[in-house]
Amino acid sequence: MKTYRSNIMLCGGTGCITTGSLKVRDALIAELEKRGLSDEVSVTLTGCNGYCAQGPLIEVHPEGIFYQKLTVADVPQVVEEHFIKGRPVEKLMYKDPALKSSVPAMKDIPFFSFQVLRALRNKGLIDPEKIDEYIARDGYMAAAKALTEMKSEDIISVMKDSGLRGRGGAGFSTGLKWEFCAKITGDVKYILCNGDEGDPGAFMDRAVMESDPHVVIEGMIIAGKAIGANKGYIYVRCEYPLAVKRLQKAIEQAKEYGLLGENILNSGYSLDLEVYLGAGAFVCGEETALMRSLEGKRGMPIPRPPFPVQKGLWGKPSVLNNVETFANVPQIILRGADWFKELGTEKSTGTKVFALSGSITNVGLIEIAMGIPLRTIVYDIGGGLPKGKKLKAVQLGGPSGGCVPAHLIDTPVTYEDIVKTGAIVGSGGMIVIDDSNCMVNVAKFFLEFTTEESCGKCTPCRVGTKVLKDLLYEITEGRGKEGDIELLLDLAADIGRSSLCGLGQTAPNPLITTIRYFRNEYEEHIHDKWCQTGVCKTLCTFVINKEKCKGCTLCAKKCPAKAISGEKKEPHSVDQSLCLKCRTCYEVCKFDAVSICPGKKIDKEEAAVCSEVVV
């Protein structure tokens, strides 16, 4: 293999491709060619680096220098300064928000330095489309060990001992699941991978499949051997075209090397793998529905038991694991259960990948040791909330999860601690919610999602989620009635108990947790017709406090409806008939003079009283 003195690892994840990393790649290659450096400096397109907020980004090895927000115009300077003269270009480096100084090395950037990479250990380090680079990082050595040195029981015993729990959301012991299936005798068994990531705001599995497709394949080989399966499918939603392409390419390469197919590594074990494209229905992430979809039927769940380990795909014993679960397997086999348990807590071992989004400075993908507090994720890795916004809650687990309120921000991120708050670790979606969000609306958003995605097979889910959603709609429109909260909770409990599958059973969770922690907001919406955040348009009135207003005219200038009037240095006022309730005046006022009052029609006197109350 050709030796280069320097490698440019350019992020080719979906996020960076959107912001233009392919153009930057072409420019880099052309400029290196022009400067006669093509034989010395290589450009490699990697999978998602994780720091999506700062893309397009590159990491330059061996120095480990990190450049962000690159444009085609920056390329000549980077090549001239960095690769010819060896002077890193400071203006393109990461800036520490507190110090305002450039921090060149990736390991010094808080976003990266708090992370521990296991499932994502190859992200940004290898070209995902080259099997040789995967092998250079000890790739397929775990499969070799499992196939030639270990018996099925040995693999299962290591996995059970490692404590790895399913990363898809439910957190069931992976080793135990394999053991159940291995114990069932049957000539045909299936090993399946769930890549149907569907939670809003979640992109962990997408990143693993895009940046390291071979690790999924290797994990499946090991699992296949453990349970005795010779056929496997990777179920991926077609909305992930890059992941599909890379997985297919990886399977081809593995077949060519004889790492898939008949008699792998002369061990006597055979496994055939295929990628199956799903159409993107949320319910197909549920295991029994996924299997029906694989069979070519409509993606709908069936009652359990029998569990898929007994009767799964085409009625045969099957093990379905999530992408991230498989990504953890090879290292556990290679380094042992004790190594895996070094990180995490007793019941939540290892690391977990999270997709950080919402009101947060560093939107991106992170992997952390389980057990660190939520605060570290939000404030250190995530860089806190943007522009002085205040934390209200962190939403975990998507439509099946719930909100962890700001006062519980020190909760350690483990399966058992997060469940106590009413939320779940889930598959890893983490949405940061700031104080400009109305929690009734947040609950409504998730119920709208589950209502839409309910497959319609069972009544509690099909009708129940719609009733919940409609009730929430009424409340946000100012038609909430006494007793609505109790009705919501009662219904939520029934839907959770009686729905057929996980979708319906967990659909009420966002509602239940928002009522648990933000009941006052529900009450204000129902009794006072007041949405304090100004999100529910019919439940708010924007009023300017005469005493506080300095007449700076900023709000009048910014108001898109020209609803604010007043002379310079004189108190301003809002013409309610023109006001769009867009919150702009509230956001821009530097003197806290704008108040959000209840939504009913109010006269001047009332307005004055209200603004005092609010202040």
Next chain:
Amino acid sequence: MPKLTIEDIKKIRDDHKSVVTMREGNARVKIIVHMATCGIAAGARKIMTAIMEEMEKSKVTDVVVMSSGCAGLCSQEPMVTINILDNPPVKYAFLNEEKIKRIFKEHVIEGHIVEDLALVIGSEMSY
């Protein structure tokens, strides 16, 4: 392609090790070629190319090459600094292709400082 054995995989791994070693940043030896205006004018490009050739020939997996700015002794360019893990850095001056090849063999691979070519051991104090 015929089916691989475990030995084949190990061979692929070892053949490609150098690439990922560099990316992991865990190299045993770091060679710095001083490539400021003075260095480039004095012929640092040739030195860099020669090092790259030696790297490929010798198939080392634990050496990385970097370019860096002026070492301050412009009159003695081209210069390189060799950093071997846990050893003080060694600077070589007035280099040409022959000299760097010798340094690569004796110092980088075999680990002995080439005393007749070395300029200085250690580095300036920095605060």
